[in-house]
Amino acid sequence: MNYKELIDQLSEKTGNTKTGTKKILQDAITVLSEQLEDGKGVSIPDLGTFSTRITPERKVYNPHFDAEMMVPKKRVVEFSPATGLKEEVKYLGKENE
Numbered sequence: 001m002n003y004k005e006l007i008d009q010l011s012e013k014t015g016n017t018k019t020g021t022k023k024i025l026q027d028a029i030t031v032l033s034e035q036l037e038d039g040k041g042v043s044i045p046d047l048g049t050f051s052t053r054i055t056p057e058r059k060v061y062n063p064h065f066d067a068e069m070m071v072p073k074k075r076v077v078e079f080s081p082a083t084g085l086k087e088e089v090k091y092l093g094k095e096n097e
Contacts, residue, residue, distance in 0.1 A: 006025070007021050007022050007025060010025065032050060035050075036050060036051075036052050036077055039052055039075070044082075045082070046082055046084055046085065047081070047082055047085060048079055048080050048081040048082045048085060049079070049080045049082075050077060050078070050079055051077075051078050051079075051080070052075050052076065052077055052078065053075070053076060053078060054073055054074070054075055054076075055073055055074055055075075055076055056073050057070055057071065057072055057073045058070070058071050059071075
């Protein structure tokens with residue numbers, strides 16, 4: 001499913017216009033991004049939890065230069081699905097095989 005298909009399905013389910021649905025989805029993504037930028041987690045019931053963590057600085061080998069180099073620390077986004085979602089996907093996948 002791509003972004004357009006998501007908006008189409010959401011607008012059908014909510015009875016809202018596609019333009020209105022797109023605006024709501026963009027606003028939700030903006031709020032989620034802002035919270036993650038501030039280092040705060042976001043928990044959505046029945047979907048899961050978005051959080052961030054800092055990866056430490058580490059030494060890696062670059063074969064192109066035949067040398068070791070340091071990769072700086074950075075913040076990465078993590079997603080932990082809700083238990084209900086994991087179970088739903090797990091069982092739906094076995095039925096479709």
